[in-house]
Amino acid sequence: MLTPAVATQLQEAGWSVVLWRTPNLVIGVRPELPANCKILAPESLAESAIASTLTQVDALGGFLHLHPNDSKSPMLSLDSGANALVRHVFLLAKHLQHKLTVPTDSGRRHFVCVVRQDGQLGTTGTATGINAVAGGLSGLTKTLQIEWPSTFCRTVDFASELSAEEAAQRLAAELADPDGQTQEIGWSPQGRVAFLPEVSDTVHSSEADDFPEKPVWLVSGGARGVTAACVLELARRHPGTFLLAGRSPLEDEPDWADGITAEAGLRQAAMQALQAAGEKPTPVKVRQLVERIDANRAIRTTLQQLQDSGSIGVYASADATNADELRDAIAPHVQQHGAITGVVHGAGVLADKLIEKKTPEDFDAVVGTKAHGLQALLDAADPEQLSHLLLFSSAAGFYGNGGQSDYAIGNEILNGTALTFAQAHPNCRVVSYNWGPWEGGMVTPELKRMFEERGVEVIPAAEGARIFADFAMAEGRGHGPLLLIGNSLAVQYEPPPEVKWTRRTTRTLSLAQNPTLIDHTIGGHAVVPAVCALAWMAEAAEQLAPGYRFAACEDFQVLKGIVFDDTLADGYQLDLEEVERESGLHTVIEAKITSSGGKLPRPHYRTRVHLSKATPDSPVSHLKAEHRTPITDNPYQNGTLFHGPKFQGIQQIAELTEQHLLAQCRMPVWSDAECGQFQTRPFNPYTLDPAFQAMLVWARMIHNTGSLPLKLARMEHFRTIPFDTPCTLDLRVQSHSSTALVADLDLVLNDGQIAARMLGAEVTLSENLNTLFLKSAA
Ligand SMILES: NC(=O)c1ccc[n+]([C@@H]2O[C@H](COP(=O)([O-])OP(=O)(O)OC[C@H]3O[C@@H](n4cnc5c(N)ncnc54)[C@H](OP(=O)(O)O)[C@@H]3O)[C@@H](O)[C@H]2O)c1
Structure with missing residues (x-):
């Protein structure tokens, strides 16, 4: 069971755990919890029970919702079984807003939802247990991340094949992830996935062969607004019968x-x-x-235009969230015009406000219109006979949007349903249109102006209607059922120049999560490579300054390496502080990694990270191709280097003098799982590691001593060196003594371009290390 495994992990990481025990919704066994877990048990799922129970907790470091794996609840019901927890968590978020956003000195706070679907964010649509309502939680976390920028918000989907212990370990790593930009992560036996849009080719706009000759469409919200514009374009291309359902009564x-x-x-x-x-x-x-009056005029105009284009337009006044009402309202028309062949769900309502102002009624109206509306439409038709299921979702679901937490949940539920429905009905064309804002409909002229000021693209009505019809009618099934039309609605995070920021994150390290570091063992214990610590700081800095890319680092110091032995701390704090910002193009961030445990924080690494909006050109190396006599002795075999097979990137030392070392390098391939907590962003630390290794080789050959990285005055990074890619390492000695070597190094790709340049790299030399290296080699 996930709950005890997660509680244990959190306690091991030094957290106090309070369990929020909701009334029994899903029949099952209550999990056995580790000792010292406090339990809070609200009497019911109602908002009043949440508010009164929460008075029993003071400060909170974070909130985790572990959503039960409940394949029995009806797909689109918001009230039954575990599905009812989505509304409960929405209301919990409302009441946790203050606790999870007040400034803190002890690292960031968390709001994280865990679901157990396919471990791929429901995209496979196939695994048992996929539930679109549970998937709606990602709309909540994405919106909260926008409303609560200093809180870490994320939805993590663990495939049911992952054991509770493995999922709990992965979750602990996710909580420590410095990436504040990614709000949805999936974990399955195939690894970790995030959800990114892909630019799609325009579809072939000619009509598919299997398009019904006399289609009968049931369209919620199709008499007015943007759905009406889309319906009219469809009718213009292929006339049919359109049963338009809306709540407004049609009156004279x-x-x-x-x-x-x-x-x-x-x-x-x-x-x-x-x-x-x-x-x-x-x-x-x-x-x-x-x-x-306006609604009635719009309905009559749509019906008239349908008739003008050779179609039959019928209006049925019904609330699409009420299945009986809808079925009764359309029954006579179905009898007259034939069975429904296509469903379009365009009904939608808004209740925009920040989470702390939302009400349960907002949730019911906004999410209910999307989820229960779709269920009622599918009940009114025969899903097995449908040639089309076309859903009006929103970019607010895909990206989240401030003030639209309920709307984002509702639209994510539509997206999840589209994925599963498409899998289950391969002959039905399923498209969930994640629209950006349109010119018209819900978007008033004031909203349009606001979007334009933020740089959000607004879709012209004719263009939106064309895209709708193109994707509804196109031949082939070349693209998935989710379509995103438009960019993020959120204001991009860009602190104003005068406001410099600081941020702290904490990461728990373990050898279990970094098994390949066994190949980086000194004196019997695995050690974090200095380049990995550098990449950790660079990545965190880059992610906190969207739009900027890592360009260089200065004054990197190894103060106390991290060793996987009994000195390993429970958590490592990474502190980042923006210290300089230049005309919005360049920013400098001080980064330091420390651990606590003693009286004072213990410093491990520090550097200054330079981020830039410009992409630098790679300089060209002036290395000449000359005949050299390579050294045949293998430094990995003779005790010179302690590195195991995965780190053995130096293939040949081509030249070694007192001033110079030249080596051919090629790093073996590492999988993401092998990279563990030190991935290959923003540069690949593993393909840079041979630079320090080469310094160790030089120190051993010239001074006959072992050595370890100490400092780096500057590293400039131009191009990532992928795994299994040949490159030449050009080391130029600047100074050396019996205790230190300082060198400049270039890593040169085969096209002659320098991928990375290290200036003033320093290793400390010590005879004591010789024996440690030998032990590792043994
Ligand atoms: N406009 C945009 O920029 C935009 C962007 C992204 C996504 N969308 C989506 O596109 C769809 C249409 O948006 P819109 O801008 O055209 O909105 P709109 O102008 O407010 O129209 C909404 C339509 O839905 C109907 N409706 C609402 N609740 C209903 C219910 N319970 N039962 C039956 N009909 C119901 C309304 O008719 P009655 O009031 O008569 O019931 C109306 O016809 C929505 O689903 C929206 O989420 C719009």
Whole structure:
């Protein structure tokens, strides 16, 4: 069971664990918890029970929701079984907002949801246990990350094949991940995945052969707004029958409104009509009356335009979230025009506000319209007979969007349903359109202006309708069911120049998570390679400054290496502080890694990371091809280097003099799992490691002593050296003594370009190391 395994991991990492025990929703055995876990048990899932129970906790370091694996709950029901927890977690987030966003000195806080689907974020659509409602939680975490920028928010999906212990270990690593940009991660036996959009080719816009000759479409929300524009484009290309469902009743236009089109005139006439009926014309009543006239006019216009294009348009007044009401309203039309062949779910409502202001009713209206609306449409049709299922989702679901936590959940539920429905119904064309904002519909002129100011693309109505019809009608099934049209709605994080920031993250290291470091053993214990520590700091800095890329680091110092022995600390703190910012193109971040345990924090590594928005050109090496006499002795065999097979990147020492060393290098391939907690971003530390190894070789050959990395005055990085890629290492000695060697090094790719340049690299020489290296080699 995941809960005890996670509780144990958290306790081992030094956290106090409080279990939030909800009333029994899914029948099962209550897990046995480790000792010292406090339990909080709200009486019910209601908001009042959450608020009163939360008064029993003070400060919180984070909140983890472990969603039960519940394949029995109906796919789109928000109320049954474990699905009801999604609304509960939404309300918990509301009441945790203050606790999880107040500034803290003890590292960032967390809001993390764990689901157990396919370990690939539901994208396979096949595994048993995939539940689209549970998948909706990712919409919540993505939105919270925007609303709570200093909190670490993420949804992690573990495949059911992963054991509870493995999932708990992976989760501990995720909690320590410095990447604040990725809010969705999947883990399966195949490894770790994130969800990234791919640019799609435009589809072949000619009609697919299997397009029904006389389609009968059931469309929620299709009489008005952007869905109507899409329906009309579909009808223009291929006439059919369109059953349009909306809540507004279709009424004859009252005489007082007849012929008045200007908004101000209509408001004036509505006021007079209310007065004539003996009612007080309050602004709310006037607005509602005018909206009814507008809605009715829009419905009549859509029906007329359908008829003009040779289609049959029918309006059914029904709430699409009420399955019985919808079925009854369309039944006579189905009888007259034939069975439904295509479903379009366009109904949607908004209740935009920050999470702390949301109400349970907002959730029910916004998420219910998406999830229960889709269920009611599928109930009204025969899903097995559908040629098309077309869903109006939103980029707000794909990216999250401030003020739209409920809307993001609802749209993610549509996306999850599209993936599973497409798998289960291979003959049905399923598209979930994740629209950016359109010009029109929900997007008022004020909203449009705001989007444009933020650089968010707004979709012109004709263009959106064209894309809708192209993807609905296209031949072939070349693309997946999720389509993203538009960019992120969130304001890009860009601290203003005068505001410099600081950030702290904590990472727990273990050999179990970095098994390949066994090949980096000195004196019987695995040691974190200095280049890995450097990459760790560079990656964290890069991720906290979106848009900037790692360019260089300065003044890197190894103060106390991290050894996997009894000195290994429970957690390592990485502190980052922006110290310089230059015209928005360049930023400098001080980074240091420390651990606690003694009276004072113990420093391990430090450096200054330079990030840039510009991509530098790689300089060209001036190395000449000359005949050299290589050294045949293998430094990995003779005690010169302690490195095991995975680190053996030096293939041949081509030249070695008192001033110079030249080596041919090629690093063996490492899988992501082998890279463990030290991945290959923003540069590959493993393919740079032979640079320090070459210094060790030189020190042994010239001074007959072992040595270890100490400092690096500057490293400039131009191109990543992939695994299994030949490169030449050019080491130029700057100074040396019996205790230190200082050198400049270039790593040169076969095209002559320098991938990385190290200046003032320093290793410390000591005879004591000779025996340690020998023990490792033994
Ligand atoms: N406009 C955009 O920029 C944009 C961007 C991304 C995604 N979308 C999605 O596209 C869809 C259409 O958006 P829109 O801008 O056209 O919105 P809209 O102008 O507000 O229209 C929404 C439509 O949904 C209907 N509706 C709402 N609740 C319903 C219910 N319970 N049962 C039946 N019909 C219901 C409304 O009709 P009644 O009021 O008569 O019920 C109306 O026709 C929505 O699902 C939205 O989430 C829109």
